[in-house]
Amino acid sequence: MTAVEETQQAEAEDFLVDKAKAVEVEVPDAPEEIGRSDYYTAKEVSMHNKPSDVWVSFLGNVYDLTSVVSSQSRELESDGSSLVFPLIKCAGTDISHWFDETTGDIKKYVDPIKNMMTYYIPQGRFVHVPPAEPVSDWDNSFEVPWWKDATLKVGKLSASTRSLRVKNVLTGHEHLMEVPCEETVGQIRARYLEYNAHAASYTWKALKPNEEKELVFQNLDMTLNLQDNGIADDQPTFEALGISSDFHTPVIHLYYDDDLTVA
Template sequence: MARPRYFTPSEVAAHNTASDLWVSFLGKVCDLSALMSLHKGDALLLPIMECAGKDISSWFDPKTKDVLKYVDPLTSCVRYYTPRGRFIHIPPTGPRSDWDSDFGEPWWRDARYEVGRLSAKTRWIRVLNTLTSQETRLQVCSEETLEEILQRYLRYNSHARSYTWKHNGQILDMSQTLSQNQVPDEDHQLEELLLDPDLFTPALLLHFNDDLTEG
């Protein structure tokens, strides 16, 4: 299986319009823009639109991966629990002649909408270009490899592959994560000590390959 792409909550939050709508839930990130277009004008889109760019894990049962259910006290029937209002692919509470259940997988189970995974823990790093002295702060996913972090950095330096990446004098393994490269995540300890994590952001140094000397 192909490795999933990881996203930060802020990246998901940037997609918050009807024509470009993402949500996250149960660790997944889904692009529902096509769903919004397919059902344009349907009032059942409103609960989804209200949560555009947000995490909606509270809508789901983490064990079944399905929308939460409850027993209706009036009918003793099992119903979907939708306090924000019924939404697309949720059946009506009673028989309806206009309800078409022949839509295949509901959108929350349809893999076609999934674009990646939501990072369980994001962290900030500083990327220092030793050739130009340029410093760039990046928010990255703890699950990302250095190669994937490099992909994020390309927007700031299109020649990033021409550099050797180092931390504390050690060459980083681009196929490994920050933690696997012994770049510690000290956010929790800094929080306990009431220290500003911005003052202790780890730095990755980029050395231009033409400037490297053989020792």
């Protein structure tokens, strides 16, 4: 090989190396995994309304009483009714009216006949509520009553919910979601995984005014909730004006990142 040929070959190799470097793409970091929040909507609680699946909410928290109902299903009152009946009857609902907000205990009142302080239970006596009079067969071996048992707590009840339309720009699919107002966009994305397992491969945007007051699609901060992202909740205004709350539903647009490393 002549000197000229060796020079040409070296130049060709250098060219190929430079070309390879030019097409090198830095692999982006995987998006931060954000799980679902511990907030539940009233609708989600209402789905647990069977004797084999008993959830209730009270004083802002959500409790799973399935184990309580299961373990106490054979305990009967003197008239033969089960102490779990009131719990099964209210399964899936909010029972905050049973409790004193100050003490967190069952409401009490002074019995006008016996002139004694006792539990106020118009719905009927239920599990862990002592009988009105001393009896010898009441099992009080439990350490704490179920309404004070933190191990039964599964989450918090959302103070209010928001309707949201999530539109996939790539596929054109839309999903109407009801989400807790407390959740961040990242936590809403975790809910959306039910519809799209690759939700993290999309950039979440919303149409918002920029500094020049022009409406443009802007990336959402996944660590902030909808309100803090500039997506106002207009439902109270609609209700005050007598307009249906679904007159306008905010829309979030999902733009595919075209990044197979994420999917």
